[in-house]
Amino acid sequence: EAGVVQSPRYKIIxxxxxxxxxxxxxxxxxxxxxxxxNLGQGPELLxxxxxxxxxxxxxxxxxxxxxxxxxxxxxxxxIQPAELGDSAVYLCASSLRVGQGAxxxxxxxxxxxxxx
Amino acid sequence: AQxxxxxxxxxxxxxxxxxLLRCNYxxxxxxxxxxYVQYPNQGLQLLLKYTTGATLVKGINGFExxxxxxxxxxxxxxxxxxxxxxxxYFCAVHGSSNTGKLIxxxxxxxxxxx
Numbered sequence: 001e002a003g004v005v006q007s008p009r010y011k012i013i014x015x016x017x018x019x020x021x022x023x024x025x026x027x028x029x030x031x032x033x034x035x036x037x038n039l040g041q042g043p044e045l046l047x048x049x050x051x052x053x054x055x056x057x058x059x060x061x062x063x064x065x066x067x068x069x070x071x072x073x074x075x076x077x078x079i080q081p082a083e084l085g086d087s088a089v090y091l092c093a094s095s096l097r098v099g100q101g102a103x104x105x106x107x108x109x110x111x112x113x114x115x116x
Numbered sequence: 117a118q119x120x121x122x123x124x125x126x127x128x129x130x131x132x133x134x135x136l137l138r139c140n141y142x143x144x145x146x147x148x149x150x151x152y153v154q155y156p157n158q159g160l161q162l163l164l165k166y167t168t169g170a171t172l173v174k175g176i177n178g179f180e181x182x183x184x185x186x187x188x189x190x191x192x193x194x195x196x197x198x199x200x201x202x203x204x205y206f207c208a209v210h211g212s213s214n215t216g217k218l219i220x221x222x223x224x225x226x227x228x229x230x
Contacts, residue, residue, distance in 0.1 A: 033216075
């Protein structure tokens, strides 16, 4: 079974440029998460989707970040314009949630963004 | 609100020695607790989780953790370290049963010396 796929794995851009990250979750997983991981820190949730609905985007900086999950499958996270402080690893995870409870989240390898 | 504190950002052990990584949590509801491992340039992999039931949880690669409610702890242990265990380890608590949100600690880097 294929895991969570993310692309690109690495991205270097100049500040003020736009950038997009793509995530394909595990087949059949209805829930998709985007996390931000700063160097030496644990991941922090940016946004969570249940199917195609963003059910928790309270930590997403909406002035420059946007995300979409069309058709409830793969997802794109965009930053426009990028700032130096956005340099980090962006992780995508997915899970199969049925009702309430704790469900294992499967993580992709991440996209390492460097803003110069 | 939930939070996680991992004591010690770096832990160094000799190969064959006991591994002990400490995690304390704060939660206003009965917690669901997780340990993840992250190897360089890879995503996070679940080692083990506690939801309900038995407080001693066994995971992959010989790791186990014990949920101690009175101490609000969920420390990770392995009797004998292998070189391949060198990685970063994250403790996490489930935000609440209906959000699916994981709240992670800062991580502990485990170094294994030959």
